[in-house]
Amino acid sequence: MNQSDSLYEDAIKQFAQAGHGHGQLAAATGAAKLDNPLCGDRVRVQVAVASDHIAAIAHDTKGCLLCRAAAAVIGLRAVGQDELGIEAITTGLESMLKHGSPVPAAWPELSMFEPARAYPSRHRCVLLPFRALLAALQESRRSQHGDIPVL
Amino acid sequence: MSVAPASLRDEFPLLAAAPQLHYLDSAATAQIHRLALDAVVCHETTCRANVSRGTYRLAEAADLAYEQARQTAARFLNASSADEVIFTSGATAALNLVAHSFGGTLKAGDRVLISVAEHHSNFVPWQMLRERTGIELALIPVLASGQLDLAHLSELIDSNCRLVAVTQCSNVTGAWTDVATLVAAARKVGAKVLLDGAQGAQHGPQDVRALGIDFYAFSGHKCFGPGGVGVLWGRGELLAAMPPFLTGGGMIAEVTPAETTWAPPPQRFEAGTPPIAQAVGLAAALEWMMSLDWLQIHARENRLCELLIEGLQRIPGLRLLGPEASAERAPIVSFEIPGLHPHDICQVLDAHNLALRGGHHCAQPLLAALGAEVCTRASIALYSDEADIEALLDGLRFALQELT
Structure with a gap:
């Protein structure tokens, strides 16, 4: 098997195909759209936040398998999390990709992205949905509480 | 041969x-071609000095190599004079130079015509010019093949049109532009024509005079030369009437506390230390291309x-x-x-x-x-x-x- 063939594990293809969380929310409290200027990938994320926790999430993701699989992970896992929790997962994922840190224990399925460590240009593909989710949460916080930084 | x-x-x-x-x-x-790489190494190990400044022998050698590179680029383009050749950092810089300098001579309501097929390098600078000066930016549409749709050219190139700035060849579809038709339409109303040769120059020497255009931009790294160097060719009389883009050392006639006057082209458009060794390497690549x-x-x-x-x-x-x-x-x-x-x-x-x-x-x-x-x-x-x-x-x- 060639090196990059192992990048496309079945788990990545399955998550990308499942597209957990794909769609739109009827009543979102925050939303964000982020692009990857390298390839034109685009992720739109909507969240409905109640009591500082994600009550519902939806995303519309146009991108590669890695980006779509990452979006599906947040579609599956993000409900119930707060902004600090998502920030910690995102930081952990980024550190896993860039520095070989352990897979964030709370979301073990992120291990499917470990082979992407070897491809720095693809890190943004994986991180884009997480960054879009964080931006949506920040917008939600601003709209609900004014411009108060998360502690 | x-x-x-x-x-x-x-x-x-x-x-x-x-x-x-x-x-x-x-x-x-x-x-990069071996000859271009060798030329860069040779220049940097035998002639490395700044240009247009020193009087010692090493600086004279650097001057000579740099100006010979300009001559070579002029021959590659069949330019009338090497003074019409400006070395830039690449095609993007060359296009921005025209948008700022020639573009700065345009006024609100003047039209610049580009096409939908442009690389962002020949798209965004004109949008920025529109924001700065209020020019009208019009677009030539494309056919389903990606080729420029020139069916309604007379409506787009009218007396308000000052510049037609289009790609010679699409970097996506490879479609060649019908330059002759565009030049003919532009000439009728006195509009100038800029050709983005970033893709075209890789496929052989050009003849800017036969093309009938006014500006031509290309990059060294796409023509088997080193990175960090490009060329803007412009008609001498146009360059002479254009203000500088970047300012600094090497592009002035005189600086006084009251005012600054500009050097003639091409130095007017080469502020600061130019990409000397890169230009020498590019010239070696262009010489090789001309031998094919x-x-x-x-x-x-x-x-x-x-x-x-x-x-x-x-x-x-x-x-x-x-x-x-x-x-x-x-x-x-x-x-x-x-x-x-x-x-x-x-x-x-x-x-x-x-x-x-x-x-x-x-x-x-x-x-x-x-x-x-x-x-x-x-x-x-x-x-x-x-x-x-x-x-x-x-x-x-x-x-x-x-x-x-």
Whole structure:
């Protein structure tokens, strides 16, 4: 098997195909759209936040398998999390990709992205949905509480 | 003597050292020719000094090498004078230079006409000019083939039009622009014509006088030379009437506390230390290009292009972008495969030693007009061969299995 063939594990293809969380929310409290200027990938994320926790999430993701699989992970896992929790997962994922840190224990399925460590240009593909989710949460916080930084 | 060896791979150090590599991204960056690399090393180890400043012998040698490079670029373009050749950091810088300098002479309501097919480098600078000065920015639409739709040219190039700034050849579809028709229409109303030669110059020496244009921009790294250098050619009388773009050392006639006067072109447009060794390396690449038999090379490139297109057309569902006839396109072939993202395709191809580019190729308006968002691009250059095409078609078959 060639090196990059192992990048496309079945788990990545399955998550990308499942597209957990794909769609739109009827009543979102925050939303964000982020692009990857390298390839034109685009992720739109909507969240409905109640009591500082994600009550519902939806995303519309146009991108590669890695980006779509990452979006599906947040579609599956993000409900119930707060902004600090998502920030910690995102930081952990980024550190896993860039520095070989352990897979964030709370979301073990992120291990499917470990082979992407070897491809720095693809890190943004994986991180884009997480960054879009964080931006949506920040917008939600601003709209609900004014411009108060998360502690 | 013109030469067209059966395979030119061995003349390119990177390709010679990596016989397993199938490099099909020459529209982004072509490989550097051995002579260009040697010229850079030779210059930096025997003539390295700043130019237009020193009187010692080393500086004189650097001056001579740099100005000889300018002469070579002028011959490559068949320019009237080397003074019409400005070295820049690349085609993007050259296009921005025109947008700022020539663009600065335009006024609100003047029209600049570009096309939907432009690389962002020849799109965004004009949008910025529109914001600064209130010019009208108009677009030539494209046909489904990606070729410019010139059917309504008389409406677009009227007495308000001051500049037509278009690509010579699309970096996505490879479609050649009908420059003669555009120049004829522009001449009727006194509009100037800028040709973005970033893709065109790689496919042979140019004749800016025969083209009848006013500005021509190209990059060194796409013409088998080093990175960090490009050329803007402009008609002498236009350059002489244009204000500087960047200011600093080397581009002045005199600086007093009250005012500054400008040096004549080309120095007026080369503020600061120019890319000296890069220009020398580029000149070596251009000299080599001028020694080639381009009829043979074009025939070879077209044959490879047709071979690739025939193979791609056998892949179910694959959509080719660009003109069908190889004579209407440079050997740049972009395609979409439904359900497969170009990044994933290119990643799998990379594992098979194939270097291709996937994405929007800095041409989002064009892709949108063609009903695409992203695509995969194979770009063939004079060192490409049948093995590259066969490897790509094999690699795509593997990618289809791997990614679906």
